[in-house]
Amino acid sequence: MLHHTLKISLVAAACGLAFATTANAEEVTTERHQAEITTVAEGLNFPWGLAFLPNGDALITEKSGTLRRVGTDGVISTPISGVPEVVYKSQGGLLDVALDPNFAENEYVYLSYSEADPAGGPGNSTAVARGKLVGNNLQEVEVIFRGAPKYESGAHFGSRLVFSPEGYLFVTLGDRYSAMDDAQTLDNHHGKVVRIWPDGSVPEDNPFVGQDDALPEIWSYGHRNVQGAAIHPDTGKLWTVEHGPKGGDEINIPEAGANYGWPVATYGVDYDGSIISDKTHVEGTVQPHYYWVPSIATSNMIFYTGSEFPAWQGDLLVGALKGSQVARLDLEGDRVMHEETLFAEAISGRIRDIEQGPDGAIYVITDDRNGQFIRISNADD
């Protein structure tokens, strides 16, 4: 029994490039490419995270707590069993999904989510679990990371999961909004990026290992709400993108132990009319690599490396909730040379996640109760 009804034509889906001529496809002119926007599937319930399986199927989380598989034919599966229970509240719920770099051997899938206090208190936190994906079941599920402290809030959980080339797992977190000052202290996980091994153990060379009053999982701090992360394909370094308060969305290249300034330094102008900080430069904090004022409400980002869009190779593509846009940052080395706003007209939903498919096409999911899974392919002459 399919939980969701497949809305697009299976005939069209089976034709591959024939998508181009279906009513559901829209062609978009950009600076360097013609792109075609095709809705692969819809009816997803506030999808949040997207990851591709080796066979081309997509794993997609829904914030309410379900994980589904979407076939290349657009068919949405029933919920995968074994997913941990989540706190589905405001910005919380089932969040990101990532495959183990050795998935082909170990079948591990990683999920980030907001978790209730196991001790029964009113608080919650971001947590990470992993399990082996066997058929439509997640097995041997274990929690490998639990944010501290448990805190009563429905906001700013982060989170993205990315593996570095060395096999470290980066988990990006949020400041829980009303606990924003915690982002500047090291005895908690609020407003941090953490680095762990895939089994949850702490790498011995993490920057604060052995430091009193510092949690050893912490990689970098002074973040607000980091919902995007990617590894630079040439340098192997972690890049993140975080939401600013009102203005001040930031790209950072988090270095071990560094302080990215929130909330003492920000380019955000104000929030609910009140000034957070009028300081953009504070001693001991690192300037953003790039920032947006006003905010575009950055979600996830990728370094595009596919052959589908040759002129975009090496570019950073940043999804945004506001304006249903993808910001294309043309990079030379780490330097942003140019920003192009893509798809603002052609896509109508808030873009919650963006990934590159095994086919080199770009895929996004939209943050909506009738969430869409969208394919962006090349339509050059």
Add this chain to the structure above:
Amino acid sequence: MLHHTLKISLVAAACGLAFATTANAEEVTTERHQAEITTVAEGLNFPWGLAFLPNGDALITEKSGTLRRVGTDGVISTPISGVPEVVYKSQGGLLDVALDPNFAENEYVYLSYSEADPAGGPGNSTAVARGKLVGNNLQEVEVIFRGAPKYESGAHFGSRLVFSPEGYLFVTLGDRYSAMDDAQTLDNHHGKVVRIWPDGSVPEDNPFVGQDDALPEIWSYGHRNVQGAAIHPDTGKLWTVEHGPKGGDEINIPEAGANYGWPVATYGVDYDGSIISDKTHVEGTVQPHYYWVPSIATSNMIFYTGSEFPAWQGDLLVGALKGSQVARLDLEGDRVMHEETLFAEAISGRIRDIEQGPDGAIYVITDDRNGQFIRISNADD
């Protein structure tokens, strides 16, 4: 006899800060500052270049061939005598003006302009002359640079004049439009930045000195039409900004002997409907530091260093003919972190030159037969 009628109130002008409350002032909200736009003088005939004298007066060129002094009271002088004859045609005429770094001692003022062929042929080129400013006269005028070859065109003369901290004079040039291919060869000055001593002699360490078939004044090549230049206040390096064909306006940091790609590599999309080049990356050419698509039609730029706008210190302010805007590029080191579009609504003319005044305010002139000289000052609470 005043050639131009002073249009603004001399009473208001004499009041200094009282400008703020005159009808002619407009307040503008920007990301970091409130700014006030005041028209200091108008009635300038297509002003092109602006430089400040030590006493705060401005020297302003008019493209038709006149050089005037504008007092801090807004009074426009009669033409300064001794200015070389110019070819006033399309984009050609009297262009930039710059003061010698040792002006207080030697009184030298430098002018760039389009010059007729001294041999009487139909061509023209950009040239640079200098003379001593004594009262309202330019004396001992000598031509220190003559572009080669003379070429029959009314387009793409460049040019800006800037002195490096070491005392070199950089002259930025254009490709003369229909001669664009010349930008890739070294036997001519088209599409080049040249570096000379203030007396016109060639520095011995210029990159092509002694090379057959290369003009020794050349510093860098592969430029299109460089109408903006400034020296970075910390690094002492030359930065330039040039017009792209349709899209592809570029900031570059020209290094000795380097090729900036025009016309074989460009981010410009097309011109008059025809493709110039579909290549953005060509071996042996340097990528722009930053670029605009679509074009904003960049004119001049400054690194802002004043105390009037503390949050803008170190920023690059780029004037633009399109959209009557100033692009504020927030820099961290050389890296652009953010772009803000300033004054697009408050200023109605094409911005032809931008300079920082001795008072720390920002001044622009507008490209119009009733050209304005505008002061941008701080109006923060």
